[in-house]
Amino acid sequence: MTVTSPSRPKSRSWLSRIFDPGEGTLAFLLLAPAAVLLLLVIVYPVGRLFYTSLFNLSLTSGLPAEFVGIDNYRLMASDPVFWEAGWNTLLITLITVPGALILGLVLALLANLPFRTRWPVRLSLLIPWALPLSFVGLIFAWFFHSEYGIVNDVLARFGVTGIIWFNSPNLAFAAICLAIIWKTSSFMALMILAGLQTIPRSLYEAADVDGAGPVRQFFEITLPLLKPAIVVALIFRTITALQTFDIPYMMTGGGPGTSTATLAMYIHQNTVSFLDLGYGSALAVVMFVFSMAVTAIYLRIIRARGQ
Structure with missing residues (x-):
C-alpha cells in the first residue's frame, strides 16, 4: 500500500498577493492611513512640543535656541503665577463639571418628557452649544457689567446696590463659572438625552406594574443605564475644562491681577505675548500630561465597571 505525501500549497505570485492579500496584510493596509494621520496630527506635534520645552527659545531675545534640559520645568516649579493659574484651572474643573452635569441631566430629563411639542425644548439645547466660546464670554461680560449689565439692573430692582x-477675585471667578456651566450644560444634556433614548420603555412599564414611583424608577432604572453616557460626557467635559481659555479671557482677561487666569491663558501669554516658546512649550506639556492623566483615570473606571 503506497502512502501519498500531502501536497504542498502552491506559492502565489507577487501579483496575486497584491490584488488578493491575506487577512494580516489587508488589516495593515486598512490601518496604515489612520496610523499615518495620527502620527502627523498627534504624535509629531506632541513630540515637537516636548522637544521645544527642553530649549531656551525666546524670539524677543534674538539669540539662537539653547538646550537647557529640564530648566524650564524647574523654573515652573518656582513660578507663583503657574501655581495660581493651575489652581484656578483645577477649581474651574471641580466646579463647572459637576455643575454642568447636574444642570444637563435636568435639561435632558425635561427634553425627554412625553409631550407632543418636544422639538422647541430640544432645539433650545442646541443654542448654547452652538454659540462660540468667545461670544459667550462677551455676552456674560455684558451681563455682569457694573454700569449697564442685566444682573445689576435686576439687583437694583430689589434694592441691592x-x-x-x-x-473682586471671588465675584469674577463666580461669574466665569456661571458662564461656563451655562455654555457646557447643553453639551452634557445632549449626551445624556442620547443615552435616554436607548432605554427601553418596557422597563418603565414593568416598574409601574410593580408599583415603583418616579423617584425609584430614576435611581434604579434611569441612572444606572445612563452611566455609560454620563462617563463619556464627563471625559470630554473634564478635558475641555482643563483647557479653559476663551470665556475667562473674554470676560476678565485673567484679572483682577491673575486671580482668574487659567493654565491655557498663561500658555497663551508666554507663547503669543512674550514669544517665549521654550517656557510656553513646557507649560503646554504639563497641561497635556494632566489631560492624559484624567482620561486614563476615567478609562480605568470604565474598565473596572465593565469587568
Whole structure:
C-alpha cells in the first residue's frame, strides 16, 4: 500500500498577493492611513512640543535656541503665577463639571418628557452649544457689567446696590463659572438625552406594574443605564475644562491681577505675548500630561465597571 505525501500549497505570485492579500496584510493596509494621520496630527506635534520645552527659545531675545534640559520645568516649579493659574484651572474643573452635569441631566430629563411639542425644548439645547466660546464670554461680560449689565439692573430692582463684579477675585471667578456651566450644560444634556433614548420603555412599564414611583424608577432604572453616557460626557467635559481659555479671557482677561487666569491663558501669554516658546512649550506639556492623566483615570473606571 503506497502512502501519498500531502501536497504542498502552491506559492502565489507577487501579483496575486497584491490584488488578493491575506487577512494580516489587508488589516495593515486598512490601518496604515489612520496610523499615518495620527502620527502627523498627534504624535509629531506632541513630540515637537516636548522637544521645544527642553530649549531656551525666546524670539524677543534674538539669540539662537539653547538646550537647557529640564530648566524650564524647574523654573515652573518656582513660578507663583503657574501655581495660581493651575489652581484656578483645577477649581474651574471641580466646579463647572459637576455643575454642568447636574444642570444637563435636568435639561435632558425635561427634553425627554412625553409631550407632543418636544422639538422647541430640544432645539433650545442646541443654542448654547452652538454659540462660540468667545461670544459667550462677551455676552456674560455684558451681563455682569457694573454700569449697564442685566444682573445689576435686576439687583437694583430689589434694592441691592450695584456690584462691581470684575473688581473682586471671588465675584469674577463666580461669574466665569456661571458662564461656563451655562455654555457646557447643553453639551452634557445632549449626551445624556442620547443615552435616554436607548432605554427601553418596557422597563418603565414593568416598574409601574410593580408599583415603583418616579423617584425609584430614576435611581434604579434611569441612572444606572445612563452611566455609560454620563462617563463619556464627563471625559470630554473634564478635558475641555482643563483647557479653559476663551470665556475667562473674554470676560476678565485673567484679572483682577491673575486671580482668574487659567493654565491655557498663561500658555497663551508666554507663547503669543512674550514669544517665549521654550517656557510656553513646557507649560503646554504639563497641561497635556494632566489631560492624559484624567482620561486614563476615567478609562480605568470604565474598565473596572465593565469587568
